[in-house]
Amino acid sequence: MTRIYFTVTNSLVYDQRMQRICTSLANNGYAVTLIGRKLKSDPLPEKTAYRNILLTCFFSKTILFYAEYNIRLFFYLLTQKMDIICAIDADTLLPCLFYSRLKKVKRVYDAHEYFSEQKEIVIRKRVQWVWQRIEKWCIPQFKNGYTVNELLQVTFQNKFGVNYTIIRNLPIQPADYPSNNTPLANTKVILYQGAVNHGRCFETLIPAMKQVNAQLWIIGTGNFFDAAKQLIEAHQLTQKVILTGALLPEKLKEITPGAYLGLTLFEANGLNQKHSLANRFFDYIMAGIPQICVNFPAYAAIQQKYPVTYMVDDTHEDTLAAAMNKLLNDTVLYNQLQQQCYIARKELNWQKEEIKLLLFWKNICIS
Structure with a gap:
């Protein structure tokens, strides 16, 4: 059974995107572990088809948090055995790259967004410079990856020389979604x-x-x-x-x-x-x-x-x-x-997009 580890810096209980991806892979024969951040205010993740790991940090924001989390993540990864490591966004690229090179395992980049081009980073030029340097060095070393649309796909190809697959984050289509919605309140x-x-x-x-x-x-x-x-x-x-x-x-x-x-x-x-x-x-x-x-x-x-x-x-x-x-x-x-x-919604749903996800990971495993 192929062991895949995903790494994020956020809470796991609210991340529907990673919940969908990890559940789909776990239900199709992969041993999946999702590593995220433990926040005091968050409830613990409920039992899932995959394993949830929460890392506790002393710092909660600024560059100190990212530095601490990356260090903690790297040393935690060193205690684990896996076949593939997948970094979710640029804020976990470094420890995943170091681990994959050290342990000689395959690495994948889930480029959900162009991290260094977020407004909260763009307006702080020194912070942006740091993230740009990390992306410039790391992303070309992640030859396998996926992003969410054609525009980001072309941007990553032109900027970093990588050709990523497109896998959109579409919601699951329930079998019983009504066609007439019940209003939330007396007012719209x-x-x-x-x-x-x-x-x-x-x-x-x-x-x-x-x-x-x-x-x-x-x-x-x-x-x-x-x-x-x-x-x-x-x-x-x-x-x-x-x-x-x-x-x-x-x-x-x-x-x-x-x-x-x-x-x-x-x-x-x-x-x-x-x-x-x-x-x-x-x-x-x-x-x-x-x-x-x-x-x-x-x-x-x-x-x-x-x-x-x-x-x-x-x-x-x-x-x-x-x-x-x-x-x-x-x-x-x-x-x-x-x-x-x-x-x-009959076309833009996870049931259809999941097919692309499973094909992507199948190709990674046999490459």
């Missing part, structure tokens, strides 16, 4: 789910809600969470904009179909945002709710085939308010987009 709910991070347009989205007759639920945590709370208070929107914090995937799957519409918004700072293909984009489609989405190339390509979203060319306050009001009031357009969601 606009939903943002995902990381509450810099670059996700909260600076304009939150004040835009003053012009919108609906509630905004922000589900998630991240490095902009405290700032988002301050913005809500500063604009006196505590009754209209609700910060729930992170929710377990099972709870989120219950909530999402009850929202009226979703939001997939990014600022155009950094290639990572411009070339993104966010998980939430597909989650909204699977839940059967139209969404407002920034008009970036990866989303525009899907929109051309499946018109499931109302696209905006900028994320200014008035633009977002007008877009939300458009979908809240134009029932004909809303129903057209919703019907397209029902059509699209």
Whole structure:
């Protein structure tokens, strides 16, 4: 049985992407171990088809956390035996590279995003320089890997000389997803789910809600969470904009179909945002709710085939308010987009994308 280890720096209980990947591989005969970070506030992972390992760190943020976690991860890996090591994003590249060279095992890079081009890194030039150096040295040594769309595939090929497979992070299609969604509340709910991070347009989205007759639920945590709370208070929107914090995937799957519409918004700072293909984009489609989405190339390509979203060319306050009001009031357009969601989710689901994942790992094992 092929032993595969995956490494991330985040919590394991909220990472639906890695849960899907690891479950698919474990259910198809691989011995899978997922290594992540232990946070005091997180519940322990439930029993899964794969093994979960949590590393505890003294530091929780800044470069000190990444340095500590990478050191702890490397020395933990030295105590393990495996056939393949897979780094998830650039923040675990170094220990995986060192281990694979030392132990002479195959290595794979899961390039879920262009790490050094995230806004929170782009705006800190010294920090970006460090991550760019790590990517420049490590990624060309990971000849096998996959990413989430054609734009990132081409970027990695031009920048690092690697030819990665495309495996999108699509949600599982339940057998019993309803075609008529039950509303979450008496008022219409606009939903943002995902990381509450810099670059996700909260600076304009939150004040835009003053012009919108609906509630905004922000589900998630991240490095902009405290700032988002301050913005809500500063604009006196505590009754209209609700910060729930992170929710377990099972709870989120219950909530999402009850929202009226979703939001997939990014600022155009950094290639990572411009070339993104966010998980939430597909989650909204699977839940059967139209969404407002920034008009970036990866989303525009899907929109051309499946018109499931109302696209905006900028994320200014008035633009977002007008877009939300458009979908809240134009029932004909809303129903057209919703019907397209029902059509699209028959194709844009994990059951179909899983086939690509299994073929990729089969080829890695026999190469």
